[in-house]
Each structure stands twice: as structure tokens, then as C-alpha cells.
Amino acid sequence: MKWSVCTTGMKERSxxxxxxLVRAWRASGVRVDxxxxxxGHVEPYAAAGRMALEELASRLADEGLSVPVISGYTYFSRSPRDRDSDLRDVRRYAEMASALGGPAIRTFFGHLPSRAASPELWDESLAALVEARIIARGMGSDLLVETHYQTFADSLDSLRSLLHSVPGGDLGLIFDAANFNPDHLDPLEVLREVYPAVRHVHCKNYHWNHEAWYQSVPVSAFDPSGDVDNDRVLRELAARGYQGFVSLEYFGRRGFPALLRSLEEARWRSA
Incomplete structure (x- = not known):
């Protein structure tokens, strides 16, 4: 396993x-692969043209930094017009990934909890997801669905249905253990069943406020008082031979101290 940092949580920084920051972390002995x-961090380079993206790719390679995933915000469920926009975005993101050597693009599946999705909405959204996946794969990248609360990929039942419905049976997932906590689900139970589909992993932790979700307090990934036992998640991944990236993901100024602590704690973890 390898450690990465998700820049989605640092939108306010260039x-x-x-x-x-990465150079400083590494100089202190922190591992960032x-x-x-x-x-949003890639778009200024993409707007400047293919050469700017290739120069960025060269710089990242010189820094010894891989780009395991390009993370966008697509859902395929809001409306026919939004689905068309999502498909265009996937094509743009695939162009970015191609230039940066990124093997995958992150997407969400659905903008509502799976229990709120009608059969018709599920089917329409699934058709768009499959089309987007064909586009991405045709351009050399894969399209990975993140497990996330309040989406169609928020429970073991919905993930079973999704994985069984995509042609080829080889849809890849970004597994995020913390995203099952809002619905009181056991992430290890989910991981053990969906592991063959896991291509990338997110790692974070909270003191979750089930009454006011966005008042939840971020804590370091391996804080024993947190709601997610990420040590158990890592052990499960290691036991199954996972060799991919584990990406620390914290959001904004409130999450930054937890990210810093997580980076320190990750030095001694099996990833």
C-alpha cells in the first residue's frame, strides 16, 4: 500500500x-507517495493547453509523486441536462488524467440516498454511468465510484445492485470507511464483500454528530476516540493483498490539523 493526500480537501490552496507543503512534510520524514x-487544481493547467498539463506531469514525476485518481463531481442523476453535462465533464477529466498519467477518475453515483431512488431514476442514472465509463476507458482511464452517504452507493445492498448491474461485472470502487458511519453501517462488513471491486481507498475519521452532520468534528485517522477504526480497515486491506493507494482526505481549515496528525501517524502504519 502507498500513501496519498486528497487535494479536494484543500480547495482554498493552490x-x-x-x-x-508536500516537500516540507517529506523533509520531516512523512511519507507521501x-x-x-x-x-479544480488541474483546470488552470488544462485551460493553458496540453503542453501545460504535460509540464505539470513532468514536475510531479520529478517530485516522485504519482496521481492515482483525478477527483471530480459527477452524479448522473440530477436531470437529463445535468447527465449530459456530467458526460462532458468525464471527457474533460479523462483528458486531464491522460496527460498526467492518472489511471482513474472519481465519480459519485446519484445525488440522493439509495433508498430515495426510484427504479426509473436508478436505471437512467446507471445508463449514464455506463456511458461515462465507456468514454473514460476509451481515453485510457477508469471511472471509479466512491462509496458515500446520500448517494446510490451508500449501503451494502445498493453496492451489490450496482456491481451486479454494470456490464462486465468489473466496476471499480473508491472505498471510504468513514462514509458508512452516518448511516450506522459497519464498514468492514461492506469491505469484506466488495473488496474485489476496490481500486482506491479514502482514509479519514470524525467524532460524528448524527443530529447535525456538518457539525461533526474531524480527528486524526488513527485517533482511537474517533468513530472509524482505520487500523482494522488497513489490516483487512493488507490481509487481502491490497497494493493500491490509501488517500488521506480532510476538508478545509477545520480538517487541516487532523490531516497533519494523520500524516504523522501514518509513518508507523502498514500502508
């Missing part, structure tokens, strides 16, 4: 600033 890049 990619140049993030690279400076890659960056999961938010599309």
Missing part, C-alpha cells in the same frame, strides 16, 4: 502551495 488531484 496546487503550487500544496506541493510546497502521491496526490489524488481535485479537478
Amino acid at each position: 496546487l503550487e502551495d500544496i506541493l510546497k 502521491g496526490l489524488e488531484l481535485w479537478v
Whole structure:
């Protein structure tokens, strides 16, 4: 396993600033093998043309940083017009991934909890997801669905249905253990069943406020008082031979201290 940092949680910082942070972290002995890049951090380079993206790719390679995933925000469920927009976005993100050597693009599946999705909405959204996946794969990248609360990929039952419904039976997932906590689900139970589909992993932790979700308090990934036992998750992944990236993901200024602590704690973990 390898450690990466998800830049989606640092939208207020430029990619140049993030690279400076990574250099400082590494100088202190922290291991960072890659960056999961938010599309907003890549778009200024994409707007400047293919050469600017290739120069960024060269710089990242010189820094010894892989780009395991390009993370966008697509859902395929809001409306026919939004689905068309999502498909266009996937094509743009695939162009970014191709230039940066990124093997995968992150998507969500659905903008509602799976229990709120009508059969018709599920089917329409699934058809768009499958089409987007064909686009991404045709351009050399895979399209990975993140497990996330309040989406169609929020429970073991919905994930079973999704994985069985995609042609080829080889849809990849980004597994996020913390995203099952809002619905009081056991992430290890989910992981043990869906592991063959796991291509990438997110790692974070909270003191979750089930009455007011966005008042939840971020804590370090391996804080024993947190709601997620990420040590158990890592042990399960290691036992199953997972060799991919584990991406630390914290959001904004409130999450930054927890990210820093997580980076320190990750030095001694099996990833």
C-alpha cells in the first residue's frame, strides 16, 4: 500500500502551495507517495493547453509523486441536462488524467440516498454511468465510484445492485470507511464483500454528530476516540493483498490539523 493526500480537501490552496507543503512534510520524514488531484487544481493547467498539463506531469514525476485518481463531481442523476453535462465533464477529466498519467477518475453515483431512488431514476442514472465509463476507458482511464452517504452507493445492498448491474461485472470502487458511519453501517462488513471491486481507498475519521452532520468534528485517522477504526480497515486491506493507494482526505481549515496528525501517524502504519 502507498500513501496519498486528497487535494479536494484543500480547495482554498493552490496546487503550487500544496506541493510546497508536500516537500516540507517529506523533509520531516512523512511519507507521501502521491496526490489524488481535485479537478479544480488541474483546470488552470488544462485551460493553458496540453503542453501545460504535460509540464505539470513532468514536475510531479520529478517530485516522485504519482496521481492515482483525478477527483471530480459527477452524479448522473440530477436531470437529463445535468447527465449530459456530467458526460462532458468525464471527457474533460479523462483528458486531464491522460496527460498526467492518472489511471482513474472519481465519480459519485446519484445525488440522493439509495433508498430515495426510484427504479426509473436508478436505471437512467446507471445508463449514464455506463456511458461515462465507456468514454473514460476509451481515453485510457477508469471511472471509479466512491462509496458515500446520500448517494446510490451508500449501503451494502445498493453496492451489490450496482456491481451486479454494470456490464462486465468489473466496476471499480473508491472505498471510504468513514462514509458508512452516518448511516450506522459497519464498514468492514461492506469491505469484506466488495473488496474485489476496490481500486482506491479514502482514509479519514470524525467524532460524528448524527443530529447535525456538518457539525461533526474531524480527528486524526488513527485517533482511537474517533468513530472509524482505520487500523482494522488497513489490516483487512493488507490481509487481502491490497497494493493500491490509501488517500488521506480532510476538508478545509477545520480538517487541516487532523490531516497533519494523520500524516504523522501514518509513518508507523502498514500502508
